[in-house]
Amino acid sequence: MAIHTRKNTEKIPEPTLRRLPWYLSNAKLMREKGEKYVSSTQISKQINIDASQIAKDLSYVDIAGRTRVGYDIDLLIQVLEDFLGFTNMHKAYLFGVGSLGGALLRDSGLSHFGLQIVGAFDVNPDLMGTKINGIPIYHSDDFEKRMKLDGVNIGVLTVPIAIAQEISDKMIAGGIKAIWNFTPFRIRVPENIVVQNTSLYAHLAVMFNRLNETIKK
Secondary structure: OEEEOOOOOOOOOHHHHHHHHHHHHHHHHHHHOOOOEEOHHHHHHHHOOOHHHHHHHHOOOOOEEEOOOEEEHHHHHHHHHHHHOOOOOEEEEEEOOOHHHHHHHHOHHHHHHOEEEEEEEEOOOOOOOOEEOOEEEEEHHHHHHHHHHHOOOEEEEOOOHHHHHHHHHHHHHOOOOEEEEOOOOOOOOOOOOEEEEOOHHHHHHHHHHHHHHHHHO
């Protein structure tokens, strides 16, 4: 007997979207160990998320499992990668080639998840005309000209806080539709612009707070 999951037509909840890559990584790890099938119970034991929650999350993707057997691992990986957009390459520009920006340019692993940074922008004259990991660095004034050539929709924001809003406005005016914001500044954007905030400092604050609570016990 097969268990057919529904392909949900409703907007998928953000917490579910955040968990799906964990299931994908776990499935890939189990495939490397030679497993052919994986159940929500097995995934639950590995990542400490309730099996019923995993089954509910997977109900948003077009996948079928078998009773007491689980999901075909190859199919689960394929479906999750397609659903999450990791199989389609999305071009991006990076703004702000400092220590964090430079590290992201050197991270070749991003391309495995569908993000290809095709250019970076900065105002440091020493960086103009150079490349990091094969990615060319341009002056910020060349952004509009490059947009006409590269067909980019995503901007990665790693500039200093003081100019985060100014650069975001410039990105949007130039045609950027989604911003991956690595600054602790919460930028203001029109409703039709997608923003994903990834503040390393905010995550550090949470970790330090939890650590202090643990130490005090």
